[in-house]
Amino acid sequence: MASIDEDSVVTLDNVTRTFKVAERTVGFGDTVRGFFHRKYTQIPAISNVAFTACSGEILGVLGPNGSGKTTTLKCISGLLTPTSGKVDVMGFTPHERDPEFLRRIGFIMGQRSQLHPDVSVFDSLQLRKVIYSLSDDDYQASLNELTELLGLAEFGDAPVRQLSLGQRMRCEFAAALLHRPSLVLLDEPTIGLDFDAQASIRRFVEGYVRAHHATVLLTSHYLADIEALAGRVIVMAKGHIAFTGSLAELRHMDGGHQLITIQYTEVRPDFSQFSWEDKVTEPKPGEIHLEVLRDEAPHILAQVGALSGVSALSLSDPPLETALSQIYATVSSEADAEQIP
Amino acid sequence: MIAAVRKYGAWVRLEGTAVAAYRVQLFLSLFGWVVPLAFMALWNTAASNSGVMTSGQSTAYYIVLLVATNFGISGDIIFSFGPMVYSGELSTLLMMPYSSVLVILARPVVTAVIRSLPLVVIIPLMAIAMNASFTRDPLVIAAAVGLGLLGWISTVAFSWLYALAALWVGKWNGIMGLLSGVQWVLGGLVAPSAFMPTWLAWCMRLSPFWLAEGGMGELLAGVMALQWWMPVSAVGWIVVLGLLFRLAWPRAMRRFEAVGI
Numbered sequence: 001m002a003s004i005d006e007d008s009v010v011t012l013d014n015v016t017r018t019f020k021v022a023e024r025t026v027g028f029g030d031t032v033r034g035f036f037h038r039k040y041t042q043i044p045a046i047s048n049v050a051f052t053a054c055s056g057e058i059l060g061v062l063g064p065n066g067s068g069k070t071t072t073l074k075c076i077s078g079l080l081t082p083t084s085g086k087v088d089v090m091g092f093t094p095h096e097r098d099p100e101f102l103r104r105i106g107f108i109m110g111q112r113s114q115l116h117p118d119v120s121v122f123d124s125l126q127l128r129k130v131i132y133s134l135s136d137d138d139y140q141a142s143l144n145e146l147t148e149l150l151g152l153a154e155f156g157d158a159p160v161r162q163l164s165l166g167q168r169m170r171c172e173f174a175a176a177l178l179h180r181p182s183l184v185l186l187d188e189p190t191i192g193l194d195f196d197a198q199a200s201i202r203r204f205v206e207g208y209v210r211a212h213h214a215t216v217l218l219t220s221h222y223l224a225d226i227e228a229l230a231g232r233v234i235v236m237a238k239g240h241i242a243f244t245g246s247l248a249e250l251r252h253m254d255g256g257h258q259l260i261t262i263q264y265t266e267v268r269p270d271f272s273q274f275s276w277e278d279k280v281t282e283p284k285p286g287e288i289h290l291e292v293l294r295d296e297a298p299h300i301l302a303q304v305g306a307l308s309g310v311s312a313l314s315l316s317d318p319p320l321e322t323a324l325s326q327i328y329a330t331v332s333s334e335a336d337a338e339q340i341p
Numbered sequence: 342m343i344a345a346v347r348k349y350g351a352w353v354r355l356e357g358t359a360v361a362a363y364r365v366q367l368f369l370s371l372f373g374w375v376v377p378l379a380f381m382a383l384w385n386t387a388a389s390n391s392g393v394m395t396s397g398q399s400t401a402y403y404i405v406l407l408v409a410t411n412f413g414i415s416g417d418i419i420f421s422f423g424p425m426v427y428s429g430e431l432s433t434l435l436m437m438p439y440s441s442v443l444v445i446l447a448r449p450v451v452t453a454v455i456r457s458l459p460l461v462v463i464i465p466l467m468a469i470a471m472n473a474s475f476t477r478d479p480l481v482i483a484a485a486v487g488l489g490l491l492g493w494i495s496t497v498a499f500s501w502l503y504a505l506a507a508l509w510v511g512k513w514n515g516i517m518g519l520l521s522g523v524q525w526v527l528g529g530l531v532a533p534s535a536f537m538p539t540w541l542a543w544c545m546r547l548s549p550f551w552l553a554e555g556g557m558g559e560l561l562a563g564v565m566a567l568q569w570w571m572p573v574s575a576v577g578w579i580v581v582l583g584l585l586f587r588l589a590w591p592r593a594m595r596r597f598e599a600v601g602i
Contacts, residue, residue, distance in 0.1 A: 019598060079432050081595045095594075102438035114433035118359035130351035131439050133344065159362065 009183055009215040010053040010076055015085035017071055018042045045071040046239045048085070055182075058209055058216040060230030062223075064328055068239040069219040073185045076217065077107045089183060103132060106176035110188035113168065114175055117161040121152065121171045124160070125178055132179040139178070146174040149204055166197035173201070177208060184208070186218045190225055202228045223320045235324065237331035250324075251317045258297045262288040262304055263312040274303060291318065348439055352447040360451055373456035374463055377407045380530055385471070393535045397474030398562040402533055404464055404473055405558035409489060410530060411457040413553060415500035417449030419517045422504035431597070442501070442590070476563040484567050485560035491575035492552025496524075498582035499549055505593040529555020535564055546570075549578045 023039040025031050046068035053059045061069045074080040075087050078094030078101070087094050092101035107114075115124045129139040147153055150170040155163055160171065169189065177184065186205070190198040206229060209216055220226055226233060226247070233250055235243035243250060262269070263286055271277040281289045292300050297315055305313055360367055381403030388399035425431040425445065434444050467473065476482065503520050510516060525531050526541075528550035534542040545551045552575050559565040 074432075077436065079435060080598070097435065097441075097594075099438035102436060105436075107436055109429075109432075112429045112433065114436070116355060116359055118362050119355060123355060123358055127351050127355045130348050131437055 007054045008052040009055050009057075009090055010051075010217065011086075011088040012049050012051055012072070012076070013086040013088070015049045015072075015075055015082045015087055016044060016047050017075060017080055018044045018083045044239050046075070046236075049236075049239075049241055050085075051234055051241060051244055053215050053217060055215055056209065056213045058205070058218060058229045058231055060226035060233040061217060061219040061236060062226060062233055062324060063219075063236035067236040069236055070187055071239075072236070073107070073187050073217060073219060077105060077185055078102075103179060104181055105183045105185065106179070106181035107185045108172050108176045108187065108189050110169070110186075110191040113160065113172065115160045115168075115171055118159055120159055121156045121163075121174065124171075124175060125156075128175060128178050134179060142178050142180060143174075146177065149207060150174055165192050166194065169193060169197065169201065170204075173204060180212055180214075182212070182214050184214050184216045186216060186220075188220055189218070190220060190222055198222065198225070205229055223324075227320065235327050237328050240331060242327045242331045247320070251320060252294075252323075257291050257318055258294050259316050259318050260290040260292060260297065260301060260304065261312075261314045261316065262290065262310055264288070264309045265311045267309045269304070269307040269309045271307075274300075276300060345440075349443055349447070352444055353451055356448045356451040357455075360455055367455065370452065370456045371459050373411045374407050374459060377403050377410055377530060378467075380406075380532075384532060384536070387536070391536070394533065394562065394564045395474060397472045398564055399533075400467065400471040400473040401475045401562035402529075402555075402558040402564065404467055405561050406528075406530055406554055407460060407464065407467075408457070409493075409554040409557055410528070411460060412453050413493065413496060413528075414446070414449035414453050415496045415524060415550075416521055417452050418446070418497065418500040419504045419520055421445075421448060422501075423507035423517060426507050426597070435594075435597075446497070474563065475561055481560055481563075481567055484571075485557045488552055488560070488571055488575050489554075489557035491572075491579060492549055492554070492556065495549030495575065495578040495582055496553045498579070498586050502582065502586055502589055505589055508593050508596045524550050527551055528553065529558060533559055533564065535559065547574055549575075549582070552578070 019042070020040050021043050023041055025033070049068070049072055051059075061072065063069045071080065075082050076089055076094060078097050081095040089101065090104060092098050094101065115121060116127075125143065128134075134142070147156065150173060152170065152174055155167050156171075160168060163171065173189075184205075189205075190201050193201065202225060205216060205218075208214060216229070218225065218229060230247065232244070232246055234241055235250070265286070268288075271280055276290065276292065279290055279292070283289055290300070290304075301313065301315060304310060360370070381400065384403070385396050385399045388394045389396045394402070422431075422445065425434070431441075431445075435441050437444060500520070504517070506516060527545050527548040529545060534545045534551065534555055537545060545555060552571070556565075556571065560567060
């Protein structure tokens with residue numbers, strides 16, 4: 001159970017959300033029978049999810065498709081009412097949709113636009129000025145800041161439907177942050193963007209949090225987003241929270257391994273004298289990988305460094321994907337085991 | 342209150358900007374008068390032989406229906422809400438710190454105003470050319486307009502309630518089309534209630550659609566006298582539908598699964 005402390009902006013306490021889904025059958029006969037005698041199944045999208053996010057924090061939410069990341073954000077935004085459990089956001093119950101609560105949050109959905117497609121971005125922003133009751137001074141200051149940071153000037157007077165994906169995403173950020181919300185929910189904000197656009201969005205989010213001390217909850221399939229921005233991560237799988245902690249702790253989930261990369265020029269070094277020889281792999285010619293326990297790494301590095309033929313040597317943490325894959329596999333096998341009667 | 346009106350004005354202005362940006366769509370929307378005109382042509386012929394109403398009264402009746410059906414937004418509500426749910430647009434509207442119910446009505450209101458623009462020309466031409474015969478009793482005129490407004494509010498509430506079915510029913514298009522057909526009959530577009538069998542005439546007269554459309558037409562054309570049950574029915578519908586909507590909206594929002602995003 002998540003405790004509510006004074007600094008927490010978002011608190012989820014054993015939140016579960018299920019969806020009632022009609023069972024669909026295959027074939028005409030079964031479909032007709034299903035018309036008269038329909039069966040429903042309760043599908044839990046998230047189960048007993050509990051965590052807190054504090055003021056000024058960027059919290060990354062990771063997980064494969066269907067793990068419950070977006071459902072969690074929708075419960076926090078108030079779009080979805082939890083089936084059970086409690087969501088507290090800045091003292092508000094989100095699904096009651098108090099206007100004051102809505103004034104204090106911004107929600108960016110990478111796959112859904114909140115801008116009117118047929119009018120210019122500046123027209124949409126002007127509407128938001130009125131809806132969010134911004135004074136002329138506040139609106140102008142916020143608009144100037146966003147125009148500069150997001151480069152809106154070059155396409156702000158074009159209809160949204162004519163913009164490229166990268167341009168549209170920048171406009172989505174402007175629309176969602178014009179009223180300077182203290183909680184920002186980012187659901188796949190960089191999906192489909194090229195490398196440069198991703199990097200510029202990351203820089204913008206970082207700058208916004210620093211300038212306004214906002215809390216950000218970020219879901220992304222791009223680990224680079226999470227690594228660049230999030231101080232803490234939640235890993236979700238099959239609707240459950242499988243891990244909460246720092247990125248460093250997540251990397252060490254696989255038992256604290258590190259990767260030694262050895263490069264050689266002409267003759268492959270001879271590892272036969274070492275007990276770890278069978279762990280050596282050669283993913284491409286001239287480059288050897290060796291995954292070792294963190295404690296053993298300095299000793300092995302010294303052993304490799306003394307060998308002849310080694311041209312370069314480096315030590316790195318294994319990619320996050322390794323730890324994540326391990327977590328997903330564990331949760332999936334546990335969930336499968338639960339389903340077996 | 343002023344702030345709320347200002348916000349709604351901003352919404353309507355934005356929707357108006359969007360409609361004005363597309364000339365073909367705007368042009369086509371100006372032909373909302375064709376269907377009432379076709380029914381008028383039919384009933385003008387029948388009216389002169391029936392003894393129920395004169396040809397001038399029939400013209401007056403359909404002139405009122407032209408205005409009422411073009412300003413009516415129930416069809417726009419029932420056909421726009423489903424796509425809003427399934428496209429995810431409703432989710433973005435619900436995130437606004439403003440009445441979601443009113444925001445969703447902004448587009449139908451703009452559409453109704455725009456398609457009513459040609460009536461400024463068409464109605465005087467019809468009235469003069471076809472010798473429309475309206476009542477001149479100021480009390481009846483005031484009562485008809487008042488009842489029409491109450492009926493309009495009732496039909497909006499009714500359509501809203503009906504449109505919420507899109508949150509429960511997967512294939513919503515069919516049932517939305519059903520209401521549209523029922524409205525043509527009950528509202529009095531297909532024929533004035535005076536031409537209908539007694540049971541159907543009373544089904545029409547006790548429906549909110551008739552109050553908003555045909556009822557106003559029959560009163561202003563002098564086909565029917567003002568009667569006590571008309572304001573009772575109008576107020577009754579508003580109270581009942583208002584209460585039902587207050588009960589249904591929170592349930593609909595709990596039912597909302599925010600699909601599409």
